[in-house]
Amino acid sequence: MGDKTDVWQGTLALMVLRTLESMGPQHGYGLARRIEQTSGDLLQLNYGTLYPALLKLEQEGFISSAWGTSENNRKAKFYELTKAGRRQLKKAAAEWNQTTAILARFLTTAEGA
Amino acid sequence: MGQVRAFVARFRGFFRARSIEDDFAAELESHIELHTENGMRAGLSRTEARRLALVRLGGAEQTRQSHRERRTLPWIESLIQDTRYGLRTLRRSPGFTITAVLTLALGIGACTAIFSLVNAVLIRSLPYGDASRLVYLFTPNPQFKLPAEIFGPAYADFFDLKKESRSFQDITAFDQSIFSLASQGAAERISAARVDGDFFSTFQSAPELGRVITADDNQPGHDKVAVISHALWQSMFAARADALRRSLSLNGTRYQIIGVMPRGFEYPHLSDLPYGNAQYKTTQVWIPLALTPQQKIDRETASANAVARLRPGVSIAQAQAEMSTIMARLDKLHVPQMRGWGALVENFVDSTVGHVRSLLWLLLGAVGIVLLIACGNAANLLLARAASRMRELGVRVALGAGRNRIIRQLLTEALLIGLTAGAIGVGFAFLFLRMLPRLDPGNIPRLREASLDTRVLLFTVGVSLLTSILTGILPALRVSRINLTEFLATTGSRSVAGAHTRVQSTLIVLESALVVVLLASSGLLIRSYVNVESVDTGFSQSTVTMNLGLDARYSQQRVAFFHNLFTRLEAIPGVQAVGAVNDLPLSNAEALCMFQVEGYPNQKGQLAEARLVTPQYFSAMSIPLVAGRFLTEDDLAGSGYLAIVNQSFVRKYFAGRNPIGGRINTDDDHPHWNTVVGVVGDVRHSSLEESPAPQIYLLNNGLPESYIAVRSTLQAKSLAASIRSTLHTIDPNLAVGDIQTMGDLVSDATARRRFQTSLLVVFAAIALFLALVGLYGLMAYSVSRRTREVGIRMALGAQRNDVLMLVLKKAAVLVGLGLGIGLIGAWFATRVLKSFLFGVDQHDPITILSVCALLAVCGLLAALIPARRAASIDPMQALRTE
Numbered sequence: 003m004g005d006k007t008d009v010w011q012g013t014l015a016l017m018v019l020r021t022l023e024s025m026g027p028q029h030g031y032g033l034a035r036r037i038e039q040t041s042g043d044l045l046q047l048n049y050g051t052l053y054p055a056l057l058k059l060e061q062e063g064f065i066s067s068a069w070g071t072s073e074n075n076r077k078a079k080f081y082e083l084t085k086a087g088r089r090q091l092k093k094a095a096a097e098w099n100q101t102t103a104i105l106a107r108f109l110t111t112a113e114g115a
Numbered sequence: 116m117g118q119v120r121a122f123v124a125r126f127r128g129f130f131r132a133r134s135i136e137d138d139f140a141a142e143l144e145s146h147i148e149l150h151t152e153n154g155m156r157a158g159l160s161r162t163e164a165r166r167l168a169l170v171r172l173g174g175a176e177q178t179r180q181s182h183r184e185r186r187t188l189p190w191i192e193s194l195i196q197d198t199r200y201g202l203r204t205l206r207r208s209p210g211f212t213i214t215a216v217l218t219l220a221l222g223i224g225a226c227t228a229i230f231s232l233v234n235a236v237l238i239r240s241l242p243y244g245d246a247s248r249l250v251y252l253f254t255p256n257p258q259f260k261l262p263a264e265i266f267g268p269a270y271a272d273f274f275d276l277k278k279e280s281r282s283f284q285d286i287t288a289f290d291q292s293i294f295s296l297a298s299q300g301a302a303e304r305i306s307a308a309r310v311d312g313d314f315f316s317t318f319q320s321a322p323e324l325g326r327v328i329t330a331d332d333n334q335p336g337h338d339k340v341a342v343i344s345h346a347l348w349q350s351m352f353a354a355r356a357d358a359l360r361r362s363l364s365l366n367g368t369r370y371q372i373i374g375v376m377p378r379g380f381e382y383p384h385l386s387d388l389p390y391g392n393a394q395y396k397t398t399q400v401w402i403p404l405a406l407t408p409q410q411k412i413d414r415e416t417a418s419a420n421a422v423a424r425l426r427p428g429v430s431i432a433q434a435q436a437e438m439s440t441i442m443a444r445l446d447k448l449h450v451p452q453m454r455g456w457g458a459l460v461e462n463f464v465d466s467t468v469g470h471v472r473s474l475l476w477l478l479l480g481a482v483g484i485v486l487l488i489a490c491g492n493a494a495n496l497l498l499a500r501a502a503s504r505m506r507e508l509g510v511r512v513a514l515g516a517g518r519n520r521i522i523r524q525l526l527t528e529a530l531l532i533g534l535t536a537g538a539i540g541v542g543f544a545f546l547f548l549r550m551l552p553r554l555d556p557g558n559i560p561r562l563r564e565a566s567l568d569t570r571v572l573l574f575t576v577g578v579s580l581l582t583s584i585l586t587g588i589l590p591a592l593r594v595s596r597i598n599l600t601e602f603l604a605t606t607g608s609r610s611v612a613g614a615h616t617r618v619q620s621t622l623i624v625l626e627s628a629l630v631v632v633l634l635a636s637s638g639l640l641i642r643s644y645v646n647v648e649s650v651d652t653g654f655s656q657s658t659v660t661m662n663l664g665l666d667a668r669y670s671q672q673r674v675a676f677f678h679n680l681f682t683r684l685e686a687i688p689g690v691q692a693v694g695a696v697n698d699l700p701l702s703n704a705e706a707l708c709m710f711q712v713e714g715y716p717n718q719k720g721q722l723a724e725a726r727l728v729t730p731q732y733f734s735a736m737s738i739p740l741v742a743g744r745f746l747t748e749d750d751l752a753g754s755g756y757l758a759i760v761n762q763s764f765v766r767k768y769f770a771g772r773n774p775i776g777g778r779i780n781t782d783d784d785h786p787h788w789n790t791v792v793g794v795v796g797d798v799r800h801s802s803l804e805e806s807p808a809p810q811i812y813l814l815n816n817g818l819p820e821s822y823i824a825v826r827s828t829l830q831a832k833s834l835a836a837s838i839r840s841t842l843h844t845i846d847p848n849l850a851v852g853d854i855q856t857m858g859d860l861v862s863d864a865t866a867r868r869r870f871q872t873s874l875l876v877v878f879a880a881i882a883l884f885l886a887l888v889g890l891y892g893l894m895a896y897s898v899s900r901r902t903r904e905v906g907i908r909m910a911l912g913a914q915r916n917d918v919l920m921l922v923l924k925k926a927a928v929l930v931g932l933g934l935g936i937g938l939i940g941a942w943f944a945t946r947v948l949k950s951f952l953f954g955v956d957q958h959d960p961i962t963i964l965s966v967c968a969l970l971a972v973c974g975l976l977a978a979l980i981p982a983r984r985a986a987s988i989d990p991m992q993a994l995r996t997e
Binding site: 029030031032048049050051053054057058060061062063072074076077078079 | 121124138142145150172173177178182185186
């Protein structure tokens with residue numbers, strides 16, 4: 003159970019960081035929607051799980067948050083990528099790419115054999 | 116990196132929980148609002164849109180919970196919860212809490228107190244740089260059959276060793292003296308060390324003020340300088356810096372003060388040198404040794420104490436090998452009949468504290484046992500309470516509390532008890548240290564420096580934690596095994612009672628067994644102490660003695676001086692006899708002489724304890740005459756050399772002969788025959804615990820340094836005052852030191868034994884008390900649990916006596932089992948004690964029997980109260996309450 007969440011949280015964190023990089027400061031709801039859209043609605047995100055992930059990233063210093071006003075004049079908390087967050091994104095993205103590349107090789111070889 | 120940051124953030128989150136909680140609630144609300152608006156834009160009603168938003172969120176409360184868990188460190192929170200809950204439950208049952216806390220506090224306090232001694236004496240390092248590299252150098256000579264540590268190297272040997280050895284970084288020689296120090300019109304006796312130029316550098320000790328003694332100060336003509344101790348600086352010069360421009364008058368000679376040593380440096384102490392003289396308690400003055408050229412090449416008579424510091428990387432074994440090689444060569448330079456000088460390198464720290472190591476470990480072992488018993492009691496109390504809380508705990512389990520959480524809860528409670536007990540225990544230890552000066556036997560180095568420093572307090576915290584775990588683990592395990600279905604079926608109050616008392620009874624049996632071990636040990640020590648106290652010392656304990664030294668001014672007039680002094684002292688009303696001797700019995704100083712007896716197959720290296728005395732010495736000390744006659748004043752004027760010997764001497768060297776008229780030679784080179792005129796009783800000279808050695812008394816009434824012994828009908832104090840004023844009228848520059856009765860010396864000689872015996876007896880008493888409280892508690896507990904059973908028995912016709920016996924029998928079985936196991940334990944444990952015993956066998960049957968009787972009687976008394984309560988149970992009421 004714990005393991006699964008960690009894996010999920012790991013990838014969720016990466017998605018959050020990437021989304022924040024491309025979109026700039028964004029509030030929780032906007033992030034959740036954007037992640038769903040980017041996944042082509044393949045990912046049915048339980049929005050509640052997003053907040054502990056955001057908190058974790060903030061505690062680790064990869065993102066920062068501040069209260070602001072949304073496009074339709076609602077008070078909302080906005081998250082923004084920090085310098086450390088950018089570095090982390092680069093690192094995590096590279097690792098993820100490598101992992102998928104390796105896994106892809108395995109899967110193609112297995113198919114070929 | 117991110118992880119560390121996250122931990123810090125979560126830790127801070129713990130303190131800002133409230134504001135973060137509010138902040139997140141707002142964020143969540145804004146999220147739901149945004150989502151709802153979005154839904155409404157898609158055409159849903161507000162209610163429907165909001166419902167959907169909550170569904171997609173996965174529940175507002177669940178989100179809040181997972182956010183909360185991520186926010187802070189949950190275990191701290193539950194720890195605080197446990198602590199709060201624990202404090203509350205402990206407050207609810209003050210009787211239980213106070214008993215458990217005090218029981219453990221006694222055990223922890225005793226452990227802390229003894230550990231503070233161990234810390235001061237054995238663990239804390241000596242203030243001499245890296246003390247582990249310091250060594251004593253001895254040159255033992257086996258032909259004298261004496262302890263090796265008596266032989267310091269002769270000066271000539273010392274200088275050769277210093278020149279030739281490569282093992283030592285520094286090497287120093289020093290000697291001790293007692294001086295009359297003139298201060299403000301009066302004179303007092305102080306201990307001084309005469310040291311060479313390397314003394315302070317060997318000990319790596321720097322002065323607090325001024326400078327220390329150098330090689331230049333040891334040159335003749337430059338040697339009238341002195342370094343003083345911190346204590347003397349304070350008492351004589353009120354710690355003023357201008358002390359360096361002042362001087363001291365020692366035996367009438369002036370010494371310029373050049374330095375002040377810091378507090379804590381008073382080497383050598385009484386207990387430092389293995390065969391040091393008891394007169395020297397601590398050193399207050401250091402002056403140059405300033406050897407004459409003759410002394411420097413003296414290989415036979417003058418010798419020093421030698422201390423060296425090993426070079427880094429040189430082991431004691433290597434230094435020993437080198438010194439042995441050098442001494443083997445030097446031995447050939449000695450006069451032929453004295454040869455046989457060897458080498459011994461001894462660890463400085465070991466030789467300073469080695470002799471008390473076993474005593475301190477013994478005491479620490481004893482308090483360890485006390486602590487175990489205290490733990491047993493506290494565990495029993497917790498078990499009993501856990502049993503009565505079974506319902507509460509069962510309900511918590513039934514409501515879904517995790518077993519781990521329950522165990523943690525119980526351990527937290529044990530921890531609260533243990534830590535509180537630790538705090539109170541530190542208080543007990545503090546009281547003990549306040550009493551320590553009164554218990555101090557005086558010959559345990561640095562005992563008085565014992566304090567509650569950081570190391571001791573850490574030890575206490577450690578012991579408290581360990582104690583908490585030891586006491587908490589049994590009840591926690593027991594409770595964690597609650598069988599839920601069984602618990603619910605039986606409503607949970609009786610189901611596990613039987614199993615409980617089994618564990619509790621085992622604990623009580625073990626406690627009694629441990630008590631037997633402690634009681635047997637202290638019993639043996641008490642018997643030994645009584646034996647030592649009843650040893651016949653051979654002299655009167657009321658005789659008042661004092662030390663008197665005459666300086667160079669008197670070198671030609673000593674006989675006249677003493678004659679004058681004694682005449683005046685004898686004139687004091689109430690004074691019956693006045694005598695003098697070079698070394699008092701039990702003063703830790705010994706003078707040995709080699710001798711031959713006429714008409715006896717003499718052997719090489721035959722030794723007797725020799726005393727130089729004035730004629731009245733025997734009368735002043737009340738040493739009884741067994742045969743022949745005492746010495747008289749007339750003998751002083753006579754030309755013949757006379758001797759008196761003791762009974763042990765006669766038994767060994769005049770067996771079957773009349774000693775009176777026999778002759779003894781006390782000088783190898785120039786035969787010097789003394790005629791025996793009398794035989795006196797044996798006197799314990801070196802120790803109360805060794806049988807008296809052969810003793811020879813020779814006449815001398817002109818010693819430069821001697822002890823005066825006065826027998827009188829006066830009070831010791833007023834006699835001392837009269838003696839002081841008499842001496843003052845003769846010469847105000849002279850001082851008497853060490854005024855004490857012979858009884859004081861005997862008391863000093865037994866002080867160590869009194870110390871160890873009283874401590875062990877106190878610990879055994881605490882242990883016995885704790886075990887009885889434990890037994891009482893268990894019996895009372897089981898009676899209260901068996902009220903219904905007793906009620907039924909009585910309803911069925913059991914008499915009150917039967918009930919009484921029922922309880923007593925159970926107690927008897929427990930105590931009996933404890934005794935049995937304890938006796939087996941004591942059989943082995945008292946082996947450790949062997950070296951502490953005197954005149955009693957380690958398996959002494961009288962001690963063992965008394966211990967058994969004591970424990971049996973006390974145990975039954977402790978059980979009697981609950982037994983009578985059981986017997987007074989009203990059967991009707993007992994049956995109705997259930």
